[in-house]
Amino acid sequence: MPVLTRLIPSPLVVDIRPGALDDLAGVLADERISTSGRLAVAVSGGSGVRLRERLEPTLPGATWYEVGGGTLDDAVRLAGDMKAGHYDAVVGLGGGKIIDCAKFAAARIGLPLVAVPTNLAHDGLCSPVATLDNDAGRGSYGVPNPIAAVIDLDVIREAPARFVRAGIGDAISNINAVADWELSNRVNGEKIDGLAAAMARQAGEAVLRHPGGIGDNEFLQVLAEALVLSGISMSISGDSRPASGSCHEIHHAFDLLYPKRAASHGEQCGLGAAFAMYLRGAHEQAVYMAGVLRRHGLPVLPEEIGFTPAEFVRVVEFAPETRPGRYTILEHLDLKTDQIKDIYTDYVKAIGS
Numbered sequence: 001m002p003v004l005t006r007l008i009p010s011p012l013v014v015d016i017r018p019g020a021l022d023d024l025a026g027v028l029a030d031e032r033i034s035t036s037g038r039l040a041v042a043v044s045g046g047s048g049v050r051l052r053e054r055l056e057p058t059l060p061g062a063t064w065y066e067v068g069g070g071t072l073d074d075a076v077r078l079a080g081d082m083k084a085g086h087y088d089a090v091v092g093l094g095g096g097k098i099i100d101c102a103k104f105a106a107a108r109i110g111l112p113l114v115a116v117p118t119n120l121a122h123d124g125l126c127s128p129v130a131t132l133d134n135d136a137g138r139g140s141y142g143v144p145n146p147i148a149a150v151i152d153l154d155v156i157r158e159a160p161a162r163f164v165r166a167g168i169g170d171a172i173s174n175i176n177a178v179a180d181w182e183l184s185n186r187v188n189g190e191k192i193d194g195l196a197a198a199m200a201r202q203a204g205e206a207v208l209r210h211p212g213g214i215g216d217n218e219f220l221q222v223l224a225e226a227l228v229l230s231g232i233s234m235s236i237s238g239d240s241r242p243a244s245g246s247c248h249e250i251h252h253a254f255d256l257l258y259p260k261r262a263a264s265h266g267e268q269c270g271l272g273a274a275f276a277m278y279l280r281g282a283h284e285q286a287v288y289m290a291g292v293l294r295r296h297g298l299p300v301l302p303e304e305i306g307f308t309p310a311e312f313v314r315v316v317e318f319a320p321e322t323r324p325g326r327y328t329i330l331e332h333l334d335l336k337t338d339q340i341k342d343i344y345t346d347y348v349k350a351i352g353s
Contacts, residue, residue, distance in 0.1 A: 002091075008236055010151050011232075016225060017151075019154060021150065027148055039063070040082045041064045042089070042091055043066055043067065047155075063087070067101050069097060069129075071134065072134040073134075075105050079106075082105060083109050086112070088112070088113050089106075090106040091116060092116065093116045096121050096131075099124065099125055100130065102147070104141055105170055106313035107144055114143070116150045117151060119150040121265070123171065123230035124231070126232060127144060128144060162188045164220070164266065165296055168223060168266065168293070170270070174203055175273065179245070181242065184328070193238075199232065199233040203226035203233070214296065214297075230243045244323075245316075247294070248323075253319040253322055259312070270300075271305070273289065273312070274351070278347045299316075302329055317336075
């Protein structure tokens with residue numbers, strides 16, 4: 001009998017360790033990535049430019065493009081600039097906005113992307129999604145997975161600590177996202193991809209249960225691996241379901257209702273995940289999750305990111321409107337204002353001030 005299997009879209013190379021950037025040229029020389037050495041390197045105006053001075057001598061066939069921001073116009077402009085270069089691959093070197101621009105531009109001109117993040121702020125570094133600002137606010141665009149991911153933990157340690165904390169919140173929120181997916185399966189019969197769910201949940205659990213902190217290479221290794229696995233889980237499922245649930249609906253509601261005051265993606269997702277776990281009745285898990293988030297310096301109450309309880313109640317009430325068609329604990333409970341207020345009061349008592 002034939003052996004039946006499936007091919008999983010994933011990077012050819014994942015290199016996560018201190019000093020990984022020293023071997024970037026060797027990774028790019030892989031004939032599956034670049035046969036001629038002709039590369040387009042998209043860099044940010046901050047960390048990317050500083051690293052260019054270090055890397056440029058090792059990449060003599062590269063053309064460097066400085067990207068101004070993380071908008072759809074920036075990504076389209078980058079694609080246009082690179083189109084005539086006859087490159088083998090695109091390298092995105094910098095923070096999440098630059099990598100998302102490079103992912104979109106590479107997809108637009110049909111080239112593979114090598115992701116070289118300089119921080120661990122969220123799981124987009126290895127996902128099949130590019131999140132870009134546009135005239136309507138912010139949009140998510142489907143793109144191929146990066147062909148390689150090179151994450152130098154020495155570089156990550158130099159980034160502001162808030163970026164690592166944001167990545168922690170995003171990774172841990174996977175646990176709530178998968179719980180939402182399973183809820184939709186029970187109530188609506190929505191199909192679950194078991195491999196994607198397992199990968200996303202275990203990535204979140206690995207970060208949640210790790211005793212280390214953001215100053216430890218061992219913890220950063222686990223966090224980076226978790227974010228990569230989260231991205232691959234979305235490729236397996238074909239959408240963001242394994243890593244995006246009610247926690248992300250709450251995050252989007254913060255952004256839409258209070259665009260000038262919103263905190264980082266990971267901070268809002270982590271807070272949203274802890275509260276959503278409490279909503280679903282997993283009180284012990286919610287308290288534990290809130291404790292871990294606090295240990296890493298992440299917010300678990302809206303006041304800790306500058307919002308009043310009343311504003312948070314409005315966020316939770318509005319959150320289901322941010323992802324029409326997605327079924328989470330928020331849609332399941334269909335809570336009214338007074339109900340959210342009461343549950344929030346109980347949540348605050350449970351996790352402590």
